[in-house]
Amino acid sequence: NAGVTQTPKFQVLKTGQSMTLQCAQDMNHNSMYWYRQDPGMGLRLIYYSASEGTTDKGEVPNGYNVSRLNKREFSLRLESAAPSQTSVYFCASSEAGVRTYEQYFGPGTRLTVT
């Protein structure tokens, strides 16, 4: 039981390049999330998916797109990377709806945009 896995662990992009961050969970959770973590800012929600087939914007969605590929997988895409997107990205999942249960986090992807 791997929990929440994320690939890649590290990535360096040039401004304007695109990439997709992958996330998968094996806990049969309905809800999945993408956060970014910046020093002094805590964790800020980018997008979330309450259930398979639905996605919603979070606090900082600009410059990102998401796909809930199936119940296990939730990907985050940067179409045209900018230096302001340099951050550590965390995927998380939780049971049932988004309301009640604690979220389980992946190990993170450290992204640098030059």
Add this chain to the structure above:
Amino acid sequence: AQSVAQPEDQVNVAEGNPLTVKCTYSVSGNPYLFWYVQYPNRGLQFLLKYITGDNLVKGSYGFEAEFNKSQTSFHLKKPSALVSDSALYFCAVRPFSGNTPLVFGKGTRLSVIA
């Protein structure tokens, strides 16, 4: 809108002494409250949660937290700190009603000095 404040960026405590990491929240209605810990270069790990019932909640690694509705606080405590407790701690909240993900505070870095 819900929010969480962690008023201290850094808390220093001597090994063996009690520790407190402070958290106050703002949410419409009754809250669900959570504490997470993040060790260097790792994802967030769930420590404990308050849903309802007893105001004193016990969690992993000897940590506990006290829910105080009148002061809208949920401070994290441990009777005797260990060097291995040194990490970044996040408080998070979601409303009892509604369908929104966790909102996190900015984090408090705990340093336990031998």
